Amino acid sequence: MKRLLGILIVASVLLFDTSVFGQTHSTNLFEAVPESARARLLERLNLRIEYSRSQQWGKLFDLLYPPRKLENDYLVKKEEYVKRNSDPDDPRQYLLVDFTASNVSEEPLFGAGVYFITGCASYCFRNQTIKEKEIIVAHLIDCEWYFSKFGDVAQDSKVCK
Numbered sequence: 001m002k003r004l005l006g007i008l009i010v011a012s013v014l015l016f017d018t019s020v021f022g023q024t025h026s027t028n029l030f031e032a033v034p035e036s037a038r039a040r041l042l043e044r045l046n047l048r049i050e051y052s053r054s055q056q057w058g059k060l061f062d063l064l065y066p067p068r069k070l071e072n073d074y075l076v077k078k079e080e081y082v083k084r085n086s087d088p089d090d091p092r093q094y095l096l097v098d099f100t101a102s103n104v105s106e107e108p109l110f111g112a113g114v115y116f117i118t119g120c121a122s123y124c125f126r127n128q129t130i131k132e133k134e135i136i137v138a139h140l141i142d143c144e145w146y147f148s149k150f151g152d153v154a155q156d157s158k159v160c161k
Contacts, residue, residue, distance in 0.1 A: 032106045033115060037140055044145045045099075045117070045138070052096040053124075057082040065139045065148040098122040099134065113140030116150065120160040131160040 030038050044063060051060035061081045084090065101119040108114070114137065121134035135150035 029101060030104050032104050033138075037143070037145070040143075041115075041138055041140075041145050045136070045147070048136070048147050049096055049099050053098075055086070055095065057085040060085075063145075063147055065137070065146040066141075093125070094130075095124040096121055097124050097129070099136065107137075110137075111139075114138070115140075133160055 030042070033041055048060065048063050051057075051063065058078060058081075061078045085093070087093070099119055099121045101117050103116075103118040105116050105118075106114070107116050117136045117138055119134060119136075121132055123130045123132065137148045137150050139146045139148065
């Protein structure tokens with residue numbers, strides 16, 4: 001049983017180490033992330049993208065970095081987050097449908113276990129696809145990964161074509 005578990009873990013690391021949502025990358029892309037945490041980061045990053053694309057807001061909420069659940073100086077409850085994001089007429093309704101990482105860097109100035117994953121994001125907005133440079137911030141907290149958005153990023157034609 002232990003041998004089977006070990007084989008599954010190694011296979012998972014090899015599988016997740018080279019892809020983010022079906023995009024093939026150099027195995028060096030995620031080398032800034034400790035090897036022991038890499039597979040779980042990729043697994044949760046893929047879930048973050050899938051939950052947005054499939055509009056599974058409750059599951060996406062659980063992947064958010066806990067302090068980012070604060071909006072307008074009050075804690076957003078899961079039910080409120082799900083309700084707000086479920087409104088198709090909300091002008092803020094951008095669905096992240098794909099993300100291709102181009103760089104991963106540790107950012108110790110923002111705290112221990114903080115990594116910037118820079119790349120090209122594809123969003124669906126009012127039935128149109130928009131590609132933008134994006135930085136997803138990954139936070140390693142108690143051996144688990146959570147995500148927040150860096151904010152508006154200046155356009156860089158070298159990243160999204």
